[in-house]
Structures are given as structure tokens and as C-alpha cells.
Amino acid sequence: MRLCIIGTGKMGSALATGLAKGRTVKPKDILLVDSSFQKAKELAREIGVTACKTADEAVRKSQIVIIAVKPNAVDEVLLPLGGALEGKLLVSIAATIPLSFIEPRTPKSCRVALAMPNIAMQSCAGMCCYVLGKRCSASDAKLLQKLLSSAGYAMRLSRDSEIDNVYISSSGIAFFFMAIDSLARAAQQNGMKREQALKIAAAAAYGAGAVALSSGKEPLELEIMVATKGGITAEGLKVLRKKGVPQAFLSAAKTCIAKVKRLRKSR
Numbered sequence: 001m002r003l004c005i006i007g008t009g010k011m012g013s014a015l016a017t018g019l020a021k022g023r024t025v026k027p028k029d030i031l032l033v034d035s036s037f038q039k040a041k042e043l044a045r046e047i048g049v050t051a052c053k054t055a056d057e058a059v060r061k062s063q064i065v066i067i068a069v070k071p072n073a074v075d076e077v078l079l080p081l082g083g084a085l086e087g088k089l090l091v092s093i094a095a096t097i098p099l100s101f102i103e104p105r106t107p108k109s110c111r112v113a114l115a116m117p118n119i120a121m122q123s124c125a126g127m128c129c130y131v132l133g134k135r136c137s138a139s140d141a142k143l144l145q146k147l148l149s150s151a152g153y154a155m156r157l158s159r160d161s162e163i164d165n166v167y168i169s170s171s172g173i174a175f176f177f178m179a180i181d182s183l184a185r186a187a188q189q190n191g192m193k194r195e196q197a198l199k200i201a202a203a204a205a206y207g208a209g210a211v212a213l214s215s216g217k218e219p220l221e222l223e224i225m226v227a228t229k230g231g232i233t234a235e236g237l238k239v240l241r242k243k244g245v246p247q248a249f250l251s252a253a254k255t256c257i258a259k260v261k262r263l264r265k266s267r
Helices: 010-022 037-047 055-061 071-085 099-105 119-123 138-149 160-170 172-188 194-215 219-226 232-242 245-266
Strands: 003-006 030-033 064-067 089-092 111-116 126-132 152-156
Touching (some): 003 055, 010 030, 010 037, 010 126, 030 037, 030 055, 055 071, 089 138, 099 111, 111 138, 111 160, 119 126, 119 152, 126 138, 126 160, 138 152, 160 172, 160 245, 172 194, 172 245, 194 219, 232 245
Parallel strands (some): 003 030, 003 064, 064 089, 089 111, 126 152
Antiparallel strands (some): 111 126
């Protein structure tokens, strides 16, 4: 099996890196294309995959085509490909572009899916949710689940409007980076080196995610497990609630979802 990724920006690069590490597809069978061939070539050299000069060349050599360009460039990418997409599984990770936009612009034998990864795919710790178009088969679902989960976690959604909610992951990961920085700065201000403080704070975030995913417990239950009544952690949680941190997270996530909905309606 061979796949190509069109677009090597932040998300395309993260996905390419994770898929190369995941090895569901052999790295030599991952083809990269970008408007800057030099950029594609540099990334290909770094992660051990192959760069192609044109999208047409890469698509014709591949069974799976991933579009990882900015939303306003999707039409520009699709139109010249035309018949090259016949019989392909096309996966778009272009934010806010619905199936109803892509499917009419592709051959009838082209199966279309949407996916929304996050940047942690590059470390094989990401979350990627996907939706199948009406032309996709059960074998396409099985293939995508296997492929995307090789770079972290994958979850199939039932309709493309549900992708809007996935921004709690694709945007939400940046909120956790902010939390990591704040925790690290507290240790720094108490005399610890930045490198040490960042590693400890990042490991706490990583561990929290791992426990939340594996335990089957609600976050509040896990919080209670850590925070002894009247103890050190409980004191810190009291400050976070007093400062309105839970509500701030909720508001930030809702803001992202609302913006995605507005952009989707404008397409």
C-alpha cells in the first residue's frame, strides 16, 4: 500500500512523521508533495520517506491520498487532479471543508473521507477523528482505523458536522501547552532549571492523559484520587476554581467550536 500527503505544513508534517513512525505503511511508500519541492524534500529526508515533484505523480502512484492544505487551497488542489483520483481513497484534513464540497469535485469511483488529527500525531500520541463519505466501504473504515491509530488514537464519527467538536483536541492541545508552561514557570521561580521544570510538567500532562484514557473513570473521580482533603493538591485546585480556570477552559473550547461552525457555513 502506498499513500501520498499533499501539503507539508504543520499538520501535514505532523501526520507524515507519525505515519512514518507507525509503519502501517512502510516509510518508503509514503510520498510527500508541497508547492515547495525543497520543503517536501527536506521533510522526506528527515523522516525517511519520499518526496515527489508533482501532486499528479504522487496521486497516480498511491492508493490513499491525504489532502493537508489550507481550506482555501482545496479546490485548487482537487481540480487539476481529475481522473488521477479514480479508484482512490481520498482523505481531507482541511479544516471546515465538508464532504458535500469535496465529493462533487472528485470522480464517482473516488471514496472520500474527512479526518481531523492533532499535532501530537508526530509523536504517535495524537487523536484523529474521521468521517466516511457515502462512497466509502467497510474495508475503507477498517483501513483508516488501522492507519490513523498507528500514529496515536483514532475514532470514527457518524457525520461530518461532528468534526466541529473535535477541536477540543486539535485546538485543545494548545491549551495544555499553556498549562505545561505555567506549571514549569512555578518550579523555575522556585529555583529549578527550565529544562527540568518543563520535563516534569509535560510528564504530568502526559500521565494525566494516559490515566484518563485507561482508567474508565470520570475526570472528577481522578481528581479526587489525587487530591487528599485538606492536602497540598486540594489547596491548588481551590485556587484554580477561584480563578475560574474550569470555566475558562469551557469558554475557550466553545469559542473554537463556534468559530468552526461559522467557517463551515461560509463554505
